[in-house]
Amino acid sequence: MMPFAYSKPDSIEQAVQQAGPDARFIAGGTNLLDLMKENVERPSRVIDITGLPLGEVRATPLGGLRIGALVSNAELAWHPEVEARYPLLSQAILAGASPQLRNMASTGGNLLQRTRCHYFYDPAVPCNKRHPGSGCPARDGLNRQHAILGASEQCVAVHPSDLCVALAALDARVLVHGKQGERAIPFADFHRLPGTTPEQDNGLAQDELIVAIELPQPRFVARCRYLKIRDRASYAFALVSVAAGLALTDDNRIAELRVALGGVAHKPWREAELEQSMHGRPASRDTWADFADQLLRDARPLEHNAFKITLAKNAIIRALSQAQAAEEQP
């Protein structure tokens, strides 16, 4: 690791004031330190935000939940309110990383983790995300793990988070604090597609710090499922993951449906309008297959990842079938 200066501000305002182009905030550090050891990240200053009062999970006046940015992944997954009212979130978190990493990694940091594209991690090769304009060896290289949706000529990387896929499905908001004050970003707008500027994973300004995630009132408590498909049974990134939520009418038709995909794009993949168009359709395997076909209609494979399109379709069908079969809770 390159030497760097270290500070530990006492307030959000101080932290934001200390931000800058050569500085990085650190909380859990599980991704940042890894990248610093590889010289992918070389900040000259590291701002330790673990002294800030952002470690709380509390109910919002509107019946939702506000999750402080410093709440660890393990605390969040096992928080009684989350287990009882947002089981999709618990399932997604526990499908990711290892118990050690979940004890360390923060909620805010999870959103900001970088892609695990091998080429991004290797400073000896070009990468448009690391060095804009240098090229993308993944596009014609080892791209089995890479994107099938929303990719660009410049970048085919995928976002690695499981937590974010559930947050996308649950319509979370990201609360950020910057020098200009605080703003709330709908989760669907937080991460971005690579386009011609893959170096930008999200729309945060340099001085902005994630302070909390806000969840609306619980939905799909009974009928939800996070299904993650990976190369081994545990402790691996998703090839494809599905966060599915379902509400059914008395005659077994779709009242509401949510599906977010992980492992397939530069951000969690969701189409709210397509979901709404399914309302009133019978809850059946044929409906799930039709929905999957439509959600994947623009999928474009690279040389080594065509299997992901079939895998995604089958994972969507399975996740929705399992959500449908889930028992109503008392």
Add this chain to the structure above:
Amino acid sequence: MSDVPTEPSTHPIGLQINGNLHQLQVPPWLTLLDLLRDELDLVGSKKGCDHGQCGACTVLRNGRRVNACLTLAVMCDGDELTTIEGLADGDRLHPLQQAFITHDAFQCGYCTPGQICSAVGLAREGRATSRAQIQEAMSGNLCRCGAYSNIVAAVEEALPHMGGPRL
């Protein structure tokens, strides 16, 4: 906060490691693992991958299992740490250490300190009880010798004996 450093410098920290207080001056880029091994001669915690992927460096930070290789020492100021060296009570082995011997749960032994510290953290979390749950909850610790079945058996046997303050 009085001043904001812009140049690299060292920082004073205080750590409680295996019950002993250490007052140290550390550069911010020093990982907890390098501090333990290189500065304090606590070489039980191992450096496997140095990227949080293998779990050989697992220690307990304020009772929770973490990867020491991805932890900055400077961020541990005021914390309580337990390493493999702090588990036995004199000559009396920790129940997990004894169970690893009973079940022959290692071959080369390099991953063992991390496996045992991880299992102590697992017990404290209180979430994993069945064999399948133990397997899942130990997935952050790799064993290249492939002693997994014996490791899981050791953890399974030791779990009921790990209630109480020695955790």
